[in-house]
Amino acid sequence: MRGRKTKKKEGGALRAQRASSNVFSNFEQTQIQEFKEAFTLMDQNRDGFIDKEDLKDTYASLGKTNVKDDELDAMLREASGPINFTMFLNLFGEKLNGTDAEETILNAFKMLDPDGKGKINKEYAAPIPRQVDQMFQFASIDAAGNLDYKALSYVITHGEEKEE
Numbered sequence: 001m002r003g004r005k006t007k008k009k010e011g012g013a014l015r016a017q018r019a020s021s022n023v024f025s026n027f028e029q030t031q032i033q034e035f036k037e038a039f040t041l042m043d044q045n046r047d048g049f050i051d052k053e054d055l056k057d058t059y060a061s062l063g064k065t066n067v068k069d070d071e072l073d074a075m076l077r078e079a080s081g082p083i084n085f086t087m088f089l090n091l092f093g094e095k096l097n098g099t100d101a102e103e104t105i106l107n108a109f110k111m112l113d114p115d116g117k118g119k120i121n122k123e124y125a126a127p128i129p130r131q132v133d134q135m136f137q138f139a140s141i142d143a144a145g146n147l148d149y150k151a152l153s154y155v156i157t158h159g160e161e162k163e164e
Contacts, residue, residue: 109149
């Protein structure tokens, strides 16, 4: 039985490999691993595809239970076929194509740094929602309570550099 299944999918696998070779080259290995982790979290039923039920379950796990079916359908229609991991990467590749993720993040931080010092004081950012608290947990804060947002932007877009 295994042999038939392999033969049946062999041509499709070759096409998928050719089609996906470009999308994998658009990302660094650390980014691909992060996307794989996100994909695995979203693939709630672990069938290798993200479908409408997976999206509903993902939203529910985030506390949002009032997502309308037409919103979910619109998300799924963004893909040109079933959303396996390769399609998932393609979708992100299309969204990120032509943009510099690090520059986008830097611009967002600059909005909180009107003096252009390259740092944001934790007290200044305190009124911003919980996500900022989470960001400060994972970021380096100097003795004065400042976050180096340039370094954090690099880590977000490139992953932490491993010390050797």
